Amino acid sequence: MNDVFKALSDPTRRRVLQLLREQPMSAGELSDHFAVSKPTMSAHFAVLQQAGLIDAQKSGRTIIYRLVMSVLEEALLGFAQTFGWGLESKRTTRVNQSKVARRPVKGEA
């Protein structure tokens, strides 16, 4: 349950869940909705997957993500969205993002 709260505390991850609520999407389609780097998005997907909120399925060369939230988890998501959980963690996410951006990407160096 701790993983679920951790996953829901971040606004980007909540937005990912909201997008997946509409339909399953590929990693690329989801990344197009956010102005963050791909490694950051991958980290968000990993957190959501670890919490058991999303499920990844390989289809050819793409990974399809879909929502596997229970009703209770969905209610928690709604609650977090309404009351704006994770305002504190937003700052942490921004710091993490800048750390990721500073890290040299393989092959670019």
Added chain:
Amino acid sequence: MAFSWIRSQAASALPILGIALALANWNAKPAAAWAWTAAIAMFLVMVAVRQGFQFAFRRSSKVTQYMKHGLGDTDSDFRQDADVVKAGLARTLATVNNGVVFGALMMIIPLAMTLAHAYGLVDDPTGGRRASMIICGAYLVLMGNAMPRALPPVTSKPRLDALIQAFHRRAGWTWVLCGLAFLTASLALPIKTAGPVSMALVGAAMIATVVQLLRLARQTRQHAPGLN
């Protein structure tokens, strides 16, 4: 891991406890012998079903072990298949254990309440029925809660996947709300009213699910005519 161990232990212990309670009730109220016999028979069926599945699981585990190790490292696809088969069997056994635990609890609590009433420990004779209704409501909540997670594998048609996902989500909410209302009715209403009200709630949830299913079938035909 700890939860599955507790569930497995409970699934083996609860039917035995149930048989003991039914025998104690038989001793306290010999006039209702047929009811206690039926209860014992139900518990024996639970034990038999669980043992049967466990036996099948053990045998299949040996087969999958052979599939994994008996053939060496030559066929990795075959090894992966063995893992999938084993995971599927473990899930089936977990479902059987869940069923046995809930079924046994639904019978054990009324039996315990009846026994307590027979020995003058409890004043309310309807306590057993109320308790089993509360368990039934809790079961509906848990079942509905897990429903949106039980999705079939992703297809090549994203629209169809979205429709199936939406159906599972709506059905899950329907059953969770029905279970919560069922629980509230069992707790708050007089037992004579709670029975019909809870049945009406389950009926309404079933109708809502069937309507959602029909809508899904209609939308599936519209969006993916080649599937039928």
